[in-house]
Amino acid sequence: GGIITQTPKFLIGQEGQKLTLKCQQNFNHDTMYWYRQDSGKGLRLIYYSITENDLQKGDLSEGYDASREKKSSFSLTVTSAQKNEMAVFLCASTPGQGLSGNTLYFGEGSRLIVV
Amino acid sequence: QQQVRQSPQSLTVWEGETAILNCSYENSAFDYFPWYQQFPGEGPALLISILSVSDKKEDGRFTIFFNKREKKLSLHIADSQPGDSATYFCAASDYNVLYFGSGTKLTVEP
Structure with missing residues (x-):
């Protein structure tokens, strides 16, 4: 089996600051995703990549x-952190291209806190 | 515009009852519908899924019923257990992207 590792688990920054989240997977999956999870709003897609250097x-x-x-790695940068985007950011990956019948594997998430 | 809608937002059932979680979608091009289960502090994990060519999928106590004409599906959890208490997300795919609903928080009381 494989694992998706997200770092850091908690990211604390000041309003207006540029902040970066990192994701590593050892499944050797082609496609990787970044989702944002706000309480009560489900998961919303921010970016995905179907291969190296694709966005x-x-x-x-x-x-x-x-x-x-x-x-194996996919990073996400918040260009100017705002208090209204405090949320959990989830990285995911899937083998190949195309989701029909393929499983999306998630990391445990990184929580963004803006002070 | 939300592509996938779920109801209810929260649901409480007693141990042994059947929990029914509902989902509807907008886009006729969606052809793959997974349900994900999420426990607090963890990422979502695939529970069960169905392709649009089928109208029912069973896996143990979990069953998806799918109605393509009405663009609706439901997840039935039979003989609910306290360990099933979690948030359940319905999702729909148009090839490369999964669109998620806002989730149903299920509580199973012993």
Whole structure:
């Protein structure tokens, strides 16, 4: 089996600060995702990447940048942290391309706290 | 616009009862519908899924009923156990992206 590791588990920053979340997977999966989870609002897609150096925007990409420099890692940068975006950020991966019948595997999440 | 809707937002059942969680979607192109289970402090994990060519999928105590014409599906959890207490997310896929509902928080009372 494999694992998705997200760091840090808690990210505390000041309003307006640029903050980066990191994700590593050892499944050797092609496609990786960043979702944001707000209480009571489910999961919303920020960015995804179907292969190294590929980036695709999700519905919530404004205010975020992403980077996929290696197959195994996918990072997300909050370009200017705001108090209204305190949430849990979830990284996920899936083998190949296309989700039909494929499982999305999630990390445990990173909680963003803006002070 | 929310592509996937879930109800109820929260549900409490007694141990041994059947819990029914509902889901509906907008996009006719969606063809894959997984349900994810999430415990506090953990990431969601796949529980059971169905493709749009089927109208029912069973896995132990968990059953998905799917109605393509009405764009609705439901998750039935039979003989509910306290360990089933979690948040359940319905999701729908259009190839590369999974769209999630807002979740149903299930509590099973002993």
